[in-house]
Amino acid sequence: MEHLPAPTNSIHGEQRTVPYVCWVPYDGGPFLTYPERVGKPQALPAASNTLGQLPYWRYEQHHPKPEDELASFFQTWLFFGLIHEILGDLCALDDFVQLSNSTTDIVVSTSRLVGFIETWVINVANGGRFPTYEHIAECLRLVFVTLRAAGPMFDQRLKMSIVSTGKIFAYAANKAYHIENMLIRMTSKTTLPSIALEVASRAYADATHVLVLDASLQLFDISGTSSVDLCARILACGWMRRLWTLQEGALPAKRRRLWFQFRDRPINIHDLYLQLLRILNDEVCHHGLAVSILKGIMGITTFFSSVPDELGADLATIEAAVEHRSVSVPTDEPLLIGSLLDLNMESIISEPDRTRIHRMWWLMPAARRGIPKDILFRIGPRLKDEGYRWAPSTMLNNDPSNEILQTKRQGANQGIPTSRGLQVSLSGFRVSFPDQSKGLPANPWSIIESMDQLYMRDQDGAWYSVVRRVSRNSGLEDDFLGNEKLCNILKSDNDIRFLYLEPEFQSRVDSDQQAINSLGVKFLYEEEGVIYVQSCMLVHFQRLQITLLEMFETAYQCAELLADSDPARQLAALQEDEVNIELPAYKILFDALGLEIHRIAIMDDNKTALAAARQVSGHDSTVLFEGVIKMLFAGHYAKIGTRTRDSQRWCVD
Secondary structure, rough: OOOOOOOOOOHHHHHHHHHHHOOOOOOOOHHHHHHHOOOOHOOOOOOOOOOOOOOOOHHHHHOOOOOOHHHHHHHHHHHHHHHHHHEEEEHHHHHEEOOOOOOEEEEOOOOOHHHHHHHHHHHHHHOOOOOHHHHHHHHHHHHHHHHHHHOOOOHHHHHHHHHHHHHHHHHHHHOOOOOOHHHHHOOOOOOOOOOOHHHHHHHHHHHEEEOOOOHHHHOOOOOOOOOHHHHHHHHHHHHEEEEOOOHHHHHHHHHHEEEOOOOOOOEEEHHHHHHHHHHHHHHHHHHHHHHHHHHHHHHOOOOOOOOOOOOOOEEEHHHHOOOOOHHHHHHHHHHHHHOOOOOHHHHHOOOOOOOOOOHHHHHHHHHHHOEEEHHHHHOOOOOOOOOOOOOOOOOOOOOOOOOOOOOOOOOOOOOEEEOEEEEEEEEEEEOOOOOOOOOOOOOOOHOOOOOOEEEEEEOOOOOEEEEOOOOOOOOOOOOOOOOOOHHHHHHHHEEEEOOOOOOHHHHHHOOHHHHHEEEEEEEEEEEEEEEEEEEEEEEEEEOOOOOHHHHHHHHHHHHHHHHHOOOHHHHHHHHHHOOOOOOOOHHHHHHHHHHHHHHHOHHHHHHHHHHHHHHHHOOOOOHHHHHHHHHHHHOOEEEEEEEOOOOOOOEEE
């Protein structure tokens, strides 16, 4: 992995060597269909959208391949295949292998990768014929999704070579196609303030200079060390992981007075920040690493601006800055956050330790941009007291699946805390289960039902996969929602609503973009136009891909047709004690229903749906299509009701 920067004086240089483990060379065909060509269609996203199929990373958990086979498959496809797909004829795959310097083994070499990519960027800018930006983005998305199947025993050198190559291609594509990247947007913000702080913070705000003395930093010299390396060491030091040092560092950094002591001399954090910006613009091979490090450094250098009369930081700024910090006394967290947001500190300090965090949230509307209503969709521990069960009990250890709080969203974006919960304006809809088909035994046809995933149909015939969102942070229990399964919650309460942020969610026609995070709530009561609800689960809605959507809707119509058939009517007319698969008379009727399902499934009108099933499954399309009909006939799905108006007010606890 010669294209990656190595730490100065690293003693682990040999770990940059990546073994060549391909059993067969890449076949030169399209990247997105390679698994189908080698008999592994389950690795493609379409397979995980198939009824009864698992996402590939879970498939590998249940049906693990030998480590050497998986490594060969991943390197051939995700490394060499990706290079071929993007760079095309600019290089040969043999350009990336060589004999090891220390053994006779063949190893992967990326010493020429950056040169090929720079040539590619120039060619694209000059109008050369290469894959579109959208196609490259789809290939990279598939790379990173597929790598989830690489377990803990997977060779980390191989995994890093794939990840780093994908990130370099992402940056190069942005540059070549003139796509403005996220970091440029982030660094153009001018939303940083000067805040009137409590007396305890004035020493740092007014100091001529603040020098950080961290034992780990004082083991290294600045001389001969790159700015990327220096910043990485600062971000990894113990001083950066403590909560209170955010205030100690952000206040002097505001006036460019924050220094870090290394063995030979100190260095100003602002100087390092400027050097990182230069690297970001000029050095392709360092770009991915510089982006990650720059975000961490900006958590200090640009937390406040140097303009004295500007307003203060907002909750999104706080969330990003404290994400990887910790505090020895948990009740100190609301003190620090309240101080940085210029809340009424006397009011917070006067509270008992246990309720300081409650007071902080109660005062939060006074902070800049207040409480963004997407705080409701944040995974993580919540307060347990009535009226505050919407509020995070900590902003530390942010879950990786959480999106950045959108404090700048237009319209009625703020939530208002009340004694009964957080009052917000959101879109929402009610869901319900269809009536159970009469005359069927419990779980007919042994339908496998995922307790944390469900299919839903809206009134326009669109279908959605709904998956329970849970924390990815190990050991971080979501005591806000508990462990009750999605299907159990829906079936135990006949008035569940789902709230979401995007008003146009159901009206969008682009299915690839039709996905949202949503909050499931239990209806309590309605008073003066406000609907009072209790939070119960976080879910992710994803509209099915076109092929699956058409198959599901056709199966739905077939299930309605089946309900009017003679076998279904005869089963519905049976008494409860006659519904027993062990009874010969009942078994005859139930078998007749199965034959009727098969007859309906293979009708000429269903050829398109069967073709879609064949495209998705890659094998017996009739079995898959009949399985969907059975699932819908048995009522194993939910119905999405009428959407509320966008301005509907909710009080969420």
